[in-house]
Structures are given as C-alpha cells and as structure tokens.
Amino acid sequence: xxxxxxxxxxxxxxxxxxxxxxxxxxxxxxxxxxxxxxxxxxxxxxxxxxxxxxxxxxxxxxxxxxxxxxxxxxxxxxxxxxxxxxxxxxxxxxxxxxxxxxxxxxxxxxxxxxxxxxxxxxxxxxxxxxxxxxxxxxxxxxxxxxxxxxxxxxxxxxxxxxxxxxxxxxxxxxxxxxxxxxxxxxxxxxxxxxxxxxxxxxxxxxxxxxxxxxxxxxxxxxxxxxxxxxxxxxxxxxxxxxxxxxxxxxxxxxxxxxxxxxxxxxxxxxxxxxxxxxxxxxxxxxxxxxxxxxxxxxxxxxxxxxxxxxxxxxxxxxxxxxxxxxxxxxxxxxxxxxxxxxxxxxxxxxxxxxxxxxxxxxxxxxxxxxxxxxxxxxxxxxxxxxxxxxxxxxxxxxx
Numbered sequence: 001x002x003x004x005x006x007x008x009x010x011x012x013x014x015x016x017x018x019x020x021x022x023x024x025x026x027x028x029x030x031x032x033x034x035x036x037x038x039x040x041x042x043x044x045x046x047x048x049x050x051x052x053x054x055x056x057x058x059x060x061x062x063x064x065x066x067x068x069x070x071x072x073x074x075x076x077x078x079x080x081x082x083x084x085x086x087x088x089x090x091x092x093x094x095x096x097x098x099x100x101x102x103x104x105x106x107x108x109x110x111x112x113x114x115x116x117x118x119x120x121x122x123x124x125x126x127x128x129x130x131x132x133x134x135x136x137x138x139x140x141x142x143x144x145x146x147x148x149x150x151x152x153x154x155x156x157x158x159x160x161x162x163x164x165x166x167x168x169x170x171x172x173x174x175x176x177x178x179x180x181x182x183x184x185x186x187x188x189x190x191x192x193x194x195x196x197x198x199x200x201x202x203x204x205x206x207x208x209x210x211x212x213x214x215x216x217x218x219x220x221x222x223x224x225x226x227x228x229x230x231x232x233x234x235x236x237x238x239x240x241x242x243x244x245x246x247x248x249x250x251x252x253x254x255x256x257x258x259x260x261x262x263x264x265x266x267x268x269x270x271x272x273x274x275x276x277x278x279x280x281x282x283x284x285x286x287x288x289x290x291x292x293x294x295x296x297x298x299x300x301x302x303x304x305x306x307x308x309x310x311x312x313x314x315x316x317x318x319x320x321x322x323x324x325x326x327x328x329x330x331x332x333x334x335x336x337x338x339x340x341x342x343x344x345x346x347x348x349x350x351x352x353x354x355x356x357x358x359x360x361x362x363x364x365x366x367x368x369x370x371x372x373x374x375x376x377x378x379x380x381x382x383x384x385x386x387x388x389x390x391x392x393x394x395x396x397x398x399x
Contacts, residue, residue, distance in 0.1 A: 065094075068132070077110070140160045160194075168291050263287060279303070
C-alpha cells in the first residue's frame with residue numbers, strides 16, 4: 001500500500017520515521033532554519049513534492065509555477081498520481097499545444113518516483129531547500145515576476161541582503177575583460193556590495209574570484225544545474241568557495257544536468273537578485289544579452305564596460321552603450337549608480353610586486369587591450385630590445 005501522495009510503494013529501507021534535515025556545514029540556513037520534514041502526521045513537506053514535480057520531463061519554471069499555483073505541490077503531485085488533468089486556463093497555457101502528450105509522460109513518470117526517496121536524497125546531501133511561500137524562501141525572489149517554484153542552496157540564504165550587483169559576461173573573453181571583472185568584483189565587495197553571478201568560466205568566474213579576494217561581503221552564485229553537478233567542471237573549487245563565503249543557489253533538483261534551457265532560466269534569477277547588472281564583455285548575441293532582457297523586464301538598470309571596436313567579445317557591450325546604457329570604467333561608476341560612496345575602501349595589495357619605474361612606461365603603453373610588440377614600441381618610442389626585455393620582466397611579475 002502506498003503512502004499518501006506516493007505513486008508507488010516505498011522500498012524497505014525507507015521504513016521508519018520520515019527523515020528530517022539537520023543543519024550541516026555550508027548547507028541551509030543558520031540556527032537550524034531548515035524546512036521541517038514531517039509533522040506528527042508523518043506528512044512530507046511541500047518541498048518533497050515540489051522536488052518530484054521539478055524532476056518531471058519538460059517541467060520548466062513556468063509550468064511548475066502554474067501547476068503549483070492551483071493547488072500547491074502536494075495537490076499537484078496527487079493529481080498526477082491519479083491521472084487527473086488540469087482544466088485551469090493558466091495551466092493549459094503553460095502546457096502548450098502538446099499538453100496532452102506531456103501529461104501522459106508525467107503520468108507515467110510519476111508512477112516511478114517515490115517522494116520519500118527524493119526527499120531522502122536532499123536530506124543526505126545536506127542541501128537547504130524552500131518552496132515558494134515557505135518562511136525560508138529568500139524574500140528577494142519571493143516577489144519576482146517569475147519566482148522559482150523551489151530553491152536549493154549550499155551556504156546561507158540570509159546573506160541575500162543589502163546592495164547587490166550582477167556582473168556577467170562571455171566565457172570567450174579577453175584578458176582585459178577578465179582583469180576588469182576581477183577588479184570590479186574585488187572593489188565592489190570591499191565597498192559592501194554583494195556580487196551576483198552565474199559561476200561560468202570567463203567573466204562570471206573572474207567577478208566572483210575578485211569578490212573572494214576581498215571577502216568582506218558575501219558572494220551570491222546561481223547555478224544552472226543541480227548543486228551536485230558542477231558546470232563547467234573546472235569551477236568545482238569556485239563553487240565550494242562561494243558556498244562557504246556566501247550562498248550558492250539553484251532551482252534545479254539534485255542530479256539535474258546543465259540542459260541548455262536552464263541557463264536562460266538561471267539568468268532571470270541573476271537579474272531578479274540584482275539591484276544593478278554590469279555587463280563586462282559580451283558578443284552581440286551572447287547569453288549575457290538574455291540577462292539584460294530579464295533585467296529590463298524587472299526595471300533593473302544595466303551598465304556596460306566599454307571595449308575595443310576590434311574586440312568581438314565587446315560587440316554586445318558596445319551596442320548597449322550605443323543604446324544609452326551608462327558606462328562603467330571602475331567600481332566608482334557602479335557605486336555612484338547605487339547612490340553609494342566608496343568611502344572607507346582600503347588600499348589592497350593584489351599580491352604582485354610593483355614594476356620597476358623604468359618598466360612603467362611600457363606597462364602604461366600596454367593599456368587594457370591586446371597589443372603587439374610593434375605597437376608598444378610605437379607608443380613608447382623605446383628601442384625594440386628595451387621593450388622586449390621590459391615585457392619579459394613585467395610578465396614574470398604577473399603584469
């Protein structure tokens with residue numbers, strides 16, 4: 001005999017009291033502020049049923065929000081188990097023209113899912129979780145125009161307070177773009193601004209690495225996959241550091257791969273969390289442009305870093321400037337847009353040895369864009385051998 005809300009019998013090792021998550025390092029809230037897994041009746045929480053719904057094929061954010069809005073996560077799950085279709089217009093609209101076929105897939109998949117097993121998986125992972133409407137749900141997202149139906153996190157969602165700036169950009173960025181993103185992340189964090197980003201390679205990762213260099217304000221990361229599926233794989237260390245210092249969020253259940261549609265969905269969460277969005281580098285049709293659209297839909301101002309007209313990875317940001325977006329040349333421009341002052345920002349040592357005064361003109365001539373040896377020679381007026389030696393010394397120092 002199945003438990004209430006369960007479409008198939010629960011396996012033997014689940015016999016016993018319903019699991020309740022307990023606080024774990026870098027997982028969930030503080031002071032035990034986790035959702036309670038079971039009351040005296042042994043009922044599973046709404047988060048368990050929302051997790052089951054989120055694992056269904058084709059269940060994106062809009063569809064999840066529509067079915068949950070009608071009768072809550074448990075009611076929606078029980079409806080699927082009993083093979084009762086929805087008739088509400090908002091659900092039919094979300095299902096689309098192939099809704100009947102999609103429902104058949106959901107009915108079949110629901111027979112294979114055990115809500116208690118899915119909930120046990122969340123508990124065992126030490127992941128914080130809250131369904132929309134739960135007291136643990138971050139207020140910054142609760143009033144969004146398209147809030148996630150369920151959120152998972154490592155770290156502490158309580159850090160989502162105060163001024164927040166999203167720094168986004170392309171993975172295929174220039175070295176200059178990486179440097180700007182890192183400096184913005186570092187300097188804004190030092191001024192009490194939380195950096196929001198998607199943890200991707202390139203600009204996103206550089207911004208969070210800059211934030212972690214200062215460490216005075218918690219960073220906020222938003223993943224496009226389950227929190228146990230690091231993507232891209234090379235960001236494993238960064239994911240852990242962001243979760244430890246701040247919070248790492250995802251609306252994808254555990255085990256969900258980084259499917260293509262999840263990244264635009266992630267971008268809307270980034271925009272929803274931000275007071276401002278700064279695009280450092282983006283191709284004309286880059287994913288960052290989707291974040292810009294999401295920010296515009298929410299009335300969140302977008303700023304852009306100017307780039308060389310010869311740099312294809314700056315085509316999108318330069319187009320934003322042509323549209324009339326405010327330019328960003330330093331953290332002070334962002335702080336000004338937030339009506340914040342950079343007062344109190346301390347001078348930091350970034351770990352590099354200062355260049356020899358004789359090499360400084362060569363460093364200045366390099367600028368922020370890739371330069372050839374001939375270009376540096378032309379700008380400095382120095383002999384080729386002198387410039388070449390200076391460049392070698394600067395490279396050894398990390399410049």
